[in-house]
Amino acid sequence: LLGLHTGEEVEQVQQQVLQESKEHHDLIQSNFVDCYKNLTIKTMVMLEWLTAHCSSPSYAMKIDSDMFLNVHNLVSMLLNAQKANYMTGLVARGATVLRNPSSKWYLPHDIYAPPQYPRYALGLGYILSLDLPKKLIEASRHVKAVYIEDVYLGLLMQHLGIPPTDPPNWGYFHVIPLAYNRCAFSGIVATTTDPHTNREQIWNDFKKPGPYC
Numbered sequence: 001l002l003g004l005h006t007g008e009e010v011e012q013v014q015q016q017v018l019q020e021s022k023e024h025h026d027l028i029q030s031n032f033v034d035c036y037k038n039l040t041i042k043t044m045v046m047l048e049w050l051t052a053h054c055s056s057p058s059y060a061m062k063i064d065s066d067m068f069l070n071v072h073n074l075v076s077m078l079l080n081a082q083k084a085n086y087m088t089g090l091v092a093r094g095a096t097v098l099r100n101p102s103s104k105w106y107l108p109h110d111i112y113a114p115p116q117y118p119r120y121a122l123g124l125g126y127i128l129s130l131d132l133p134k135k136l137i138e139a140s141r142h143v144k145a146v147y148i149e150d151v152y153l154g155l156l157m158q159h160l161g162i163p164p165t166d167p168p169n170w171g172y173f174h175v176i177p178l179a180y181n182r183c184a185f186s187g188i189v190a191t192t193t194d195p196h197t198n199r200e201q202i203w204n205d206f207k208k209p210g211p212y213c
């Protein structure tokens, strides 16, 4: 899911995106400048897309491109999960609103006054039951947007009165990169990865046959 490139080589990048789309048919592109401050737009595009084109699955997961995902554990977890009003991931509670203008996550009082955020699932990877996109879009008409996309979903969930659910196991989601280890990775759902790791290599090692531990 992506927006538009800006800066240099706009046309070349767009050509490459179209080429990749032709080859793999797995991109959704929308009409906004793709930058950190526009992430909430991206998330709303995702919700609109899910509402319009994705009605038969039970769940959707949003995951950042620098994550490792254990699909098998994800599916096992979801087979035992609530089917509606369900959102899970790494759920933050009572997170402090950052008031220092130099912070990446700065939010001024006039945009959001309370000192803490409601419960929200960190944006690195979260799962929602597919009854939610429509409800979240409706809620977004009543809740002022903030650019921090995961916090905004938390605010929408609060508006709906549906708190995000903790995963059944505390070790399933990692915000601090977990060093690769076949055995450790066989017990998680998702983790951030260190910028220097080769995720393709990890994936190839992980999916080879044989016991994990």
Ligand SMILES: *[C@@H]1O[C@H](CO)[C@@H](O)[C@H](O)[C@H]1NC(C)=O
Pocket (backbone or CB within 6 Å): 031, 032, 033, 034, 035, 037, 038
């Ligand atoms: C977000 O996207 C809109 C639409 O493309 C653009 O006008 C705006 O400048 C972008 N915001 C930032 C912070 O770049």
